[in-house]
Amino acid sequence: MGFYERRILAPMLDWAMQQTPIPRERENLIPRAHGKVLEIGIGSGLNLSYYGDVESVTGVDPSEALGEKAQARAGEVDFPVHFKQITAETLPLDNASFDCAVITWTLCSIPDPKAALMEVRRVLKPEGELLFVEHGHAPDADVVKWQDRLNTFWPKIAGGCNLNRKIDKIIESADFRIEELDAGYRPGARPMSYMYHGLARPI
Numbered sequence: 001m002g003f004y005e006r007r008i009l010a011p012m013l014d015w016a017m018q019q020t021p022i023p024r025e026r027e028n029l030i031p032r033a034h035g036k037v038l039e040i041g042i043g044s045g046l047n048l049s050y051y052g053d054v055e056s057v058t059g060v061d062p063s064e065a066l067g068e069k070a071q072a073r074a075g076e077v078d079f080p081v082h083f084k085q086i087t088a089e090t091l092p093l094d095n096a097s098f099d100c101a102v103i104t105w106t107l108c109s110i111p112d113p114k115a116a117l118m119e120v121r122r123v124l125k126p127e128g129e130l131l132f133v134e135h136g137h138a139p140d141a142d143v144v145k146w147q148d149r150l151n152t153f154w155p156k157i158a159g160g161c162n163l164n165r166k167i168d169k170i171i172e173s174a175d176f177r178i179e180e181l182d183a184g185y186r187p188g189a190r191p192m193s194y195m196y197h198g199l200a201r202p203i
């Protein structure tokens with residue numbers, strides 16, 4: 001692990017992911033998780049304290065530096081947390097083995113988000129739920145123009161984060177049906193603050 005990832009990127013992401021309006025989004029989403037939970041892109045474990053009555057959480061993330069922070073946070077919760085330091089595009093997990101999957105501000109960064117979601121679909125039980133909150137492609141042409149411009153360099157400085165992904169389309173492309181969607185601008189710079197918050201189920 002390089003100096004940049006450990007000393008700059010990981011602390012920066014850990015800080016950024018605690019800023020307004022992110023905690024409020026977590027508060028409204030994460031307590032809905034239930035049973036055996038798979039969290040894709042668990043990062044520094046900032047969702048952990050928001051889980052309610054869950055059996056266990058399995059967190060997938062390739063970042064060793066963020067994983068160390070997540071392990072420290074896992075020591076403060078009263079359910080088992082299992083870590084897998086891997087990318088989500090290929091999951092070494094059994095078919096239909098999770099009740100719920102959670103993904104927060106991560107579909108922007110996964111190189112192949114459709115492949116990752118197809119894996120999530122495979123490991124979710126047929127009646128399972130995908131809870132998501134992500135930022136992405138805005139509905140307004142002037143904002144999209146800025147998202148596209150900024151995206152020429154943004155992934156390089158923000159850990160691979162893309163500003164202009166059509167989150168709802170990506171979720172649907174992996175054979176999920178979106179059953180709840182609260183999409184809209186949240187406080188903050190408009191190119192970064194159009195959120196997709198909702199629930200989807202395998203088709």
Ligand SMILES: C[S@@+](CC[C@H](N)C(=O)[O-])C[C@H]1O[C@@H](n2cnc3c(N)ncnc32)[C@H](O)[C@@H]1O
Nearest residue numbers: 017041042043046063087088104105106109110
């Ligand atoms: C902006 S952070 C969000 C972290 C966390 N979900 C949260 O809500 O604070 C994006 C996360 O995506 C993870 N990530 C990047 N590529 C990934 C991949 N291929 N599979 C799984 N996670 C990935 C990063 O390591 C990072 O932890």
